[in-house]
Amino acid sequence: xxxIFSFIIIVTALMTALAGAGVFYLTQTSxxxxxxxxxxxxxxxxxxxxxxRTQLLSQSLRNIAQSPELIDALHQSDLPRAKAxxxxxxxxxxxxxAFRLLLPSDNRPDNTVIPYMGYADLDLVKNTFQQPxxxxxxxxxxxxxxxxxxxxxxQDGKVIAVILAxxxxxxxxxxxxxxxxxxxxxxxxxxxxVLFSHGSADIKSLGRLTEFKVQNTAWTVSYWYHDQLDxxxxxxxxxxxxxxxxxxxxxxxxxxxxxHSLLMHDQQSVLNATKDLMEGSAAxxxxxxxxxxxxxxxxxxxxxxxxxxxxxxxxxxxxxxxHSADTPFLDSHLAGIQVQDVDSEEAESIISLPExxxxxxxxxxxxxxxxxPLPSADKSIKVMAKKTSSTDVIFRAYDIRGIxxxxxxxxxxxxxxxxxxxxxxxxxxxxxxxxxxxxxxxxGLSKVLADGILSTGLNILDIGTVPTPIxxxxxxxxxxxxxxxxxxxxxxxxxxxxxxxxxxxxxxxDSIQNLKNRIDSNNLYDNPPGKLTENSMFTNExxxxxxxxxxxxxxxxxxxxxxxxxxxxxxxxxxxTLGCEVIELFCNxxxxxxxxxxxxxxxxxxxxxxxxVEENKADVGLAFDGDGDRLGVVDSFGNIIWPDRQxxxxxxxxxxxxxxxxxxxxxxxxxxxxxxxxRNGGTPTIWKTGHSFMKAKLKESGAIFAGxxxxxxxxxxxxxxxxxxxxxxxxLIEILSEDxxxxxxxxxxxxxxxxxxxxxxxxxxxxxxxxxQQLFASHNLPTDxxxxxxxxxxxxxxxxxxxxxxxxxxxxxxVRFEGETQEALSRIxxxxxxxxxxxxxxxxxxx
Numbered sequence: 001x002x003x004i005f006s007f008i009i010i011v012t013a014l015m016t017a018l019a020g021a022g023v024f025y026l027t028q029t030s031x032x033x034x035x036x037x038x039x040x041x042x043x044x045x046x047x048x049x050x051x052x053r054t055q056l057l058s059q060s061l062r063n064i065a066q067s068p069e070l071i072d073a074l075h076q077s078d079l080p081r082a083k084a085x086x087x088x089x090x091x092x093x094x095x096x097x098a099f100r101l102l103l104p105s106d107n108r109p110d111n112t113v114i115p116y117m118g119y120a121d122l123d124l125v126k127n128t129f130q131q132p133x134x135x136x137x138x139x140x141x142x143x144x145x146x147x148x149x150x151x152x153x154x155q156d157g158k159v160i161a162v163i164l165a166x167x168x169x170x171x172x173x174x175x176x177x178x179x180x181x182x183x184x185x186x187x188x189x190x191x192x193x194v195l196f197s198h199g200s201a202d203i204k205s206l207g208r209l210t211e212f213k214v215q216n217t218a219w220t221v222s223y224w225y226h227d228q229l230d231x232x233x234x235x236x237x238x239x240x241x242x243x244x245x246x247x248x249x250x251x252x253x254x255x256x257x258x259x260h261s262l263l264m265h266d267q268q269s270v271l272n273a274t275k276d277l278m279e280g281s282a283a284x285x286x287x288x289x290x291x292x293x294x295x296x297x298x299x300x301x302x303x304x305x306x307x308x309x310x311x312x313x314x315x316x317x318x319x320x321x322x323h324s325a326d327t328p329f330l331d332s333h334l335a336g337i338q339v340q341d342v343d344s345e346e347a348e349s350i351i352s353l354p355e356x357x358x359x360x361x362x363x364x365x366x367x368x369x370x371x372x373p374l375p376s377a378d379k380s381i382k383v384m385a386k387k388t389s390s391t392d393v394i395f396r397a398y399d400i401r402g403i404x405x406x407x408x409x410x411x412x413x414x415x416x417x418x419x420x421x422x423x424x425x426x427x428x429x430x431x432x433x434x435x436x437x438x439x440x441x442x443x444g445l446s447k448v449l450a451d452g453i454l455s456t457g458l459n460i461l462d463i464g465t466v467p468t469p470i471x472x473x474x475x476x477x478x479x480x481x482x483x484x485x486x487x488x489x490x491x492x493x494x495x496x497x498x499x500x501x502x503x504x505x506x507x508x509x510d511s512i513q514n515l516k517n518r519i520d521s522n523n524l525y526d527n528p529p530g531k532l533t534e535n536s537m538f539t540n541e542x543x544x545x546x547x548x549x550x551x552x553x554x555x556x557x558x559x560x561x562x563x564x565x566x567x568x569x570x571x572x573x574x575x576x577t578l579g580c581e582v583i584e585l586f587c588n589x590x591x592x593x594x595x596x597x598x599x600x601x602x603x604x605x606x607x608x609x610x611x612x613v614e615e616n617k618a619d620v621g622l623a624f625d626g627d628g629d630r631l632g633v634v635d636s637f638g639n640i641i642w643p644d645r646q647x648x649x650x651x652x653x654x655x656x657x658x659x660x661x662x663x664x665x666x667x668x669x670x671x672x673x674x675x676x677x678x679r680n681g682g683t684p685t686i687w688k689t690g691h692s693f694m695k696a697k698l699k700e701s702g703a704i705f706a707g708x709x710x711x712x713x714x715x716x717x718x719x720x721x722x723x724x725x726x727x728x729x730x731x732l733i734e735i736l737s738e739d740x741x742x743x744x745x746x747x748x749x750x751x752x753x754x755x756x757x758x759x760x761x762x763x764x765x766x767x768x769x770x771x772x773q774q775l776f777a778s779h780n781l782p783t784d785x786x787x788x789x790x791x792x793x794x795x796x797x798x799x800x801x802x803x804x805x806x807x808x809x810x811x812x813x814x815v816r817f818e819g820e821t822q823e824a825l826s827r828i829x830x831x832x833x834x835x836x837x838x839x840x841x842x843x844x845x846x847x
Contacts (some may be wrong), residue, residue, distance in 0.1 A: 043212075047212060051217060053171060054216060057095070060092045061093060063092055064152040079103075093173060096166065097166050098165075102162045103160075105123075108122075115144040116139065116144050129162060134216065135217055136148050136190065137195050175316075177198075183202055185199035203226050210225070288710030392471075394510065396808050397690055402495065402497065410444065412519075419516075420452070421452065424453075424456075427502060431461055437566040437626060438564075440493065440591040450462065451482070454531075460533070463531060468629045468723075469722065469725065471484075472720070489625060490598055491626070508696065547578060550734050551735060553737040562585070562587045562627065563595070564591075565625060568589045574726060577728060583616050599625055600625055600631065600711055609634050610640070613638055619635065620733070622732075625711065635742075635747050636742040645750055647663075659681040661704045662701055663705045664687050667686060667792060668803060669686075671818060689710070689791050698714055753816070754822055760810070760812045761815065762811070764811060765811040766811055767811065772792065778838065781793075792805020801828070802816075803815060804836065
């Protein structure tokens, strides 16, 4: 046997060497092709990036050229005003070094502004009067070299003037700095002029040329790639093959020695067993090392027993069953198998989400509970219920919210449940997902809300006390796409309310008022009660899906301030699961909020978090509101990072993978935010404040990301488009973990003009909306700014903005200001102070 194994060892070593050589050859061939494809893709990507960048710049200039104010000024032959409009709108092109508005009669170079406008620029402008022109690099090397982009201003189908933008083209040149392959030389050419190049020009004589046009430009990308065999790699491969062959041979020899030892041991056991059988003595213990030898001994014993049997015997049935039950084979094969009685109460509570899975979640047997059939509207009985006096003020713009036992009583919540159930019945919905936050009033209100819903024949899946994002998550994956969250959100402890999703739509505006109208008109259904099913296991599903999506490049030390809200239980678990070191602050759920209000939009509520971050030298601090759909952030230096600056970081990250995508922000956000979105290749859209309005706009536009100054952030690229403070925090940690800098340094690269946080002016119920009407009617509105009135009154000046709007959640006005300088900020505040005090002089303003 030794000779056989020696032969096998030699053949194995040779085959290992041969296989290694073959693998090296195939790998080298495949590697060359991969390199070629990678180089081509890299060059193509650079061309695409340059094309996208120039196209976005041209689009921004087109927006300026189509400005009604600019066209009107030119129509009125008011050239100074027209030029002023162009300069005012220059924020749309933050990289532009100079703007010039040129008429057909302008034909002289301009040396008054850097970069100079030369004859080449004049030719480009002249041609633009005839037809649109592609962007060109113009000017001499140095400070006058620029990217020239033109766009005609049309009136009655004719170009009446041309805007010339001289843009800094360093961003285009940055695309070449990502190249590190020394075997590649690449050029960007404009006709015969080499604009940019990277690598050694000597490669042009060694490598093969590949070139292609850059779309939407007059440029061509050309590159040469010289592939040469790396001898170091060859020597390394030969060494690995030789070592592998040696290890194979050594392993074979050691295996032979071990097998010989085992066989010698088992041979003795076989001999002992044979000896005992031949002598007819009682069977002893015959330990073996090789499993096959155990079968061999069993076969000998079986053969001996069969040969000794003179006549067959009928075995005792009870003995046979007893023996079978004790057989180790059955024990080993049935170990770990659990059989569940489907009639048990536990089994009946099992439910599985349709069209939903998670790799980190065990699959449960789906047991279909007996659910009453969905009541149809024509078979339902409308009843004249005993009316509960509904309070108009609780039915707000994007949710229902009021003071417990005053404007929000158990009676009215019961009626709201009936109205909600009736509305769901009319929409063909059979089940509502129900959840609540950790407020003192939430369990009692949740019960009467459920009673009201069930009375309409609707079923309820009650998922317990969880943050609002988990309610949205379960509703999103449930067949009905519907749910109701009982929560007071960021309001004080004596508040509570409802956030509602029906058939995938978050109710707001008229949809909220429809519920009130149903109550007022007794348009309510009374059907056989629906079924209530409880399942509190969806938190595990939620954490599992987030941990599948988020990958941290390094461990992060974070402080979590849950503000005694409902996120206190899940947030530390989630971030420890992601691999973070977590320091907990107010993570015990306490509906009285003994430490501070669960509202991270107020600086005073972040004071404890700032202290904890500084004392523990944490990477970042995270704060959540009462129901977990809003995020507050403190950087490693203890600075508050307001949500509009968070959005700058999120937008930059998202747009690297989805350039040109639309991003939505609300009226309270910094004027720096849209400029940053444009700078990173995105399309900014301003919209109304309110989570319901934002989700509706997100669904309508297909935007990939949206956010509000209040901290509601909506990811629609890798997440499901609802506001989720926990997921937003996880995305933030993921981005920060990929950067070796501190979070303070990361955020420091984004502009931070002098500004105020959201400031609140408390009023009587309903008075805030009346004051807004009076503000719009004022004859003293500033005339030197651009007014946006989609949500309140926002006025953008050349050096800042001011905003005043009616809050939809509390009886108050919300104001915010920003200026390029402290002086500009103070001036804008003064203008708004005069406007507000003109209407209500006795107000004590917080600015």
